[in-house]
Amino acid sequence: KNEVEQSPQNLTAQEGEFITINCSYSVGISALHWLQQHPGGGIVSLFMLSSGKKKHGRLIATINIQEKHSSLHITASHPRDSAVYICAGATGNQFYFGTGTSLTVIP
Amino acid sequence: NAGVTQTPKFRILKIGQSMTLQCTQDMNHNYMYWYRQDPGMGLKLIYYSVGAGITDKGEVPNGYNVSRSTTEDFPLRLELAAPSQTSVYFCASQLWGEKLFFGSGTQLSVL
Numbered sequence: 582k583n584e585v586e587q588s589p590q591n592l593t594a595q596e597g598e599f600i601t602i603n604c605s606y607s608v609g610i611s612a613l614h615w616l617q618q619h620p621g622g623g624i625v626s627l628f629m630l631s632s633g634k635k636k637h638g639r640l641i642a643t644i645n646i647q648e649k650h651s652s653l654h655i656t657a658s659h660p661r662d663s664a665v666y667i668c669a670g671a672t673g674n675q676f677y678f679g680t681g682t683s684l685t686v687i688p
Numbered sequence: 689n690a691g692v693t694q695t696p697k698f699r700i701l702k703i704g705q706s707m708t709l710q711c712t713q714d715m716n717h718n719y720m721y722w723y724r725q726d727p728g729m730g731l732k733l734i735y736y737s738v739g740a741g742i743t744d745k746g747e748v749p750n751g752y753n754v755s756r757s758t759t760e761d762f763p764l765r766l767e768l769a770a771p772s773q774t775s776v777y778f779c780a781s782q783l784w785g786e787k788l789f790f791g792s793g794t795q796l797s798v799l
Contacts, residue, residue: 583730614788624778624790667730674719674738674784678730 584608585670587679594686600655602682604668610677613644613651616667618681624667627653658686690714694779694791701769701798709764709794711779717789719782720762721746722754724775725793731778737762769798 585606594600604613615627628635628642630651635642639662641654655662665681692713701707713720718739723731733746737756751773753765762781766773779791 585730612785616788616790623792624780624788626787626789629787669731669788674721674736674782676731676733676788680728680730 583679584677585668585679587666587668587682589682590680591683592685594658594684596659596686596688598658598686600658600662600684600686602653602666602668602684604651604653604679606649606651606668606670606677608670608672608677610670610672612671613642614669614671614676615642615651615653616669618665618667620664627666629671655684660686660688662686692779692781692789692791694777694794696794697792698795699797701766701796703769703771703798705769706765706767707769707796709766709777709779709796711762711764711791712760713762713781713789714760715781715783715789716759717781717783718759719784720756721780721788722752722762722764723778723780724748725778726775734764734777766796771798774798 588603612631614629618624639656644651663685667681668679670677695710721736722734732748735754737743777794780788782788
């Protein structure tokens with residue numbers, strides 16, 4: 582069993598829909614990272630959070646430390662949001678990566 | 689700032705050949721990492737470094753070597769390439785406890 586599990590693995594949405602990607606972890610971590618990877622592209626860090634909620638534009642990330650669960654929300658989704666979203670639990674300089682959620686937003 | 693610069697973007701090797709993947713960062717980050725990404729799998733740590741002159745093995749170090757002579761550079765050496773090393777490789781850097789910054793990746797095929 583992986584230390585970090587993401588759901589769903591694949592997600593297709595219509596443009597404008599509200600999207601939620603979930604991440605559960607089974608190890609003790611000091612921070613939770615959300616990453617974005619476009620097809621054939623590099624990996625970009627979206628958020629790093631250790632408690633509560635962070636917002637950047639249409640993206641919102643939340644974490645519940647007690648439940649060991651984090652969510653990434655995308656409001657008013659757009660085709661350019663199509664990418665793989667990866668969550669990673671961090672403790673010190675050790676990272677536990679999920680296998681990613683592939684999101685496709687259809688116009 | 690260029691961030692993390694990784695070269696080459698693509699490479700095809702024959703079995704038994706060697707090569708070096710270059711990684712340079714200009715953010716004065718102390719931590720640097722090499723990961724490989726295989727289809728359907730999470731990123732796997734190959735080697736990491738906590739500063740110049742200090743490196744350590746990650747989860748999947750066999751067949752690879754690294755060095756860290758300066759804060760900026762963290763090259764990954766593949767000796768005697770094998771088909772199992774066909775993968776996408778990412779270099780990353782961070783200040784301790786901060787966000788990760790990734791290079792653009794190297795797609796390597798060993799045939």
